Amino acid sequence: MERINSSLSAWQGNEDLQQRLNQTKQSLLKSPHIAQFLREQDQVTDEMITSGMTKLYEYKKERENCDNCPGLKRCPNLMQGYQPELYVERNHIEISYHACSLKVKEEKQKQEQKLIRSLYIPKDILAASFDQVEADSERMQASKVALQFAMNAKPGEDGMGLYFYGKFGVGKTYLMGAVANELKVRGIETFIIYTPDFFREMRQAIGDGSFQDKLEAVKKAEVLILDDIGAETTSGWTRDDVLGTILQHRMLEKLPTLFTSNYDYDELERHLSYSDKGGTEELKALRIMERIKHQTKSVLIKGENRRGR
Template sequence: MESIQSALKQWTKDKNLEQRLENARKSLLADPFVKGALDKIPVTDDAIDQGLIKLYEFKNERYNCENCPGLAACPNMMQGYQPEIIFARKAIDLEYHSCSLKKQAESAKKQRQLMKSLYVPKDILTATFDELDLDRDRAEASRKALEFVVNAKPGEDGQGLYFYGPFGVGKTHLMGAIANELREREIESFIVYTPDFFREMKQSIGDGTFQEKLDMVKRAQVLILDDIGAETISGWIRDDVLGAILQHRMLENLPTLFTSNYDYDELEEHLAYSERGGIEELKAKRIMERIKHYTTFVRVEGANRRAR
């Protein structure tokens, strides 16, 4: 008798469990997210019964998304991903796709990677055409800058710009605006402050990173050499660094942009001198022929903004 009573209790307990499971099933299938997803795919009752765990996972993940706490605090199993119910090989399964926040974060990361810099102030890297002081003195330079951004085709057209003008007239800010606009077009740019870059290239010989750094600059879709002519020149810098960069970019039709306080003739004279006191006019002329042929000379004028 005792064993029969125990069996009856167990049977009653199992029946209650079965009822609870059925109620949970009905509640799950009535959920708006689950019902809406299942209505869109041809799925059998057997597949639903076999896929209840997947459906439960789908429901929980979608409600996490509905009450999103932000990408960094995302509670989903795959942070930043949303599930989608699919029916494949007669079974319910889930596919995960990037959510809108994940896509934004990935896009922002990609955008950051598109604009690289060396030794350039942060305010230059955030410059835009909207915030620039586009007065009459800078009208021509601004127009040329915008034309370049709109028409830039690295790999097809290697024509760049040469912004010449005195200190503080906004040459570098214009280049920063160009780099940011190129980023919006998903065109990679590399903007470097030339004197510090050349100095680092000398030091990189000792640590074995010279070729890696040289290749990184050589291969940028758009290269901006800021303040060329302000460096202490040497035959090695001129021929093995600057010359190598320009030669590669010329052959690959990659645009190079420059800012300088020197015009073409003054820069050629600067490049002819070496730190040892010699004059090498022919080598300087070779460099300048590449610069002249592949850039449009643009005079940037106006008041010195730095003096304000």
């Protein structure tokens, strides 16, 4: 506020103050944002405009910053991440601020991260991009399929996802990180969850009362990536009441789910059939796999272990 007030107060004592104020007033009225406000608030008088010039000047400056947004971290507004709004109260023009869409999204992500600890993914995966994928024949096809998904995904309209499988260290998770970053550019929310940690976390959530909130957040994510499924210790509860519930909701709502695994479909089905109570539960595992197969395209990624380099 001090920067804006100083611009206006600098005119004090100047002989042509009135003329400059009139020029500033006319300049303010030419602002598209202010013009729209005045059209919507037809009770605003010329006197109210004159007395509210400081507020109008502040609003114009801040909205122009928003029009040329440099990103949340470099937001030049007085209240970083907040957008101004004009309103009339008691025959005076007033200004208030509300969080912009970028600020709202950041706060939502912080809450999600706080709620679901297994959303944590290493920094190199968070920075993944298709430009950095090695252009070898073993990963080219998988990269092409992943990019096509990222460019064309329509959560809520098309629930088809991907199932990337292959041996340890061939780059499955990196490709998923590239997908998530491409979707981010398109404004699509993506959860990348390390599955073994997630299942452990959900068991703990029963005790602290956060189970339902965590489950709902994962169920409703626009795009969900379950990383390293099959690496977890199998239990009937996590398979049926957690994974099964999530997949059923996402199938009905046409929300894409993507997977990475060391197992192909058949191997994962055998893994899911083992019960922590002993024995196997083939039918229950088959039900889960039918949902996965119906909603994903299977892609084998070959190659050497790149993590050992």
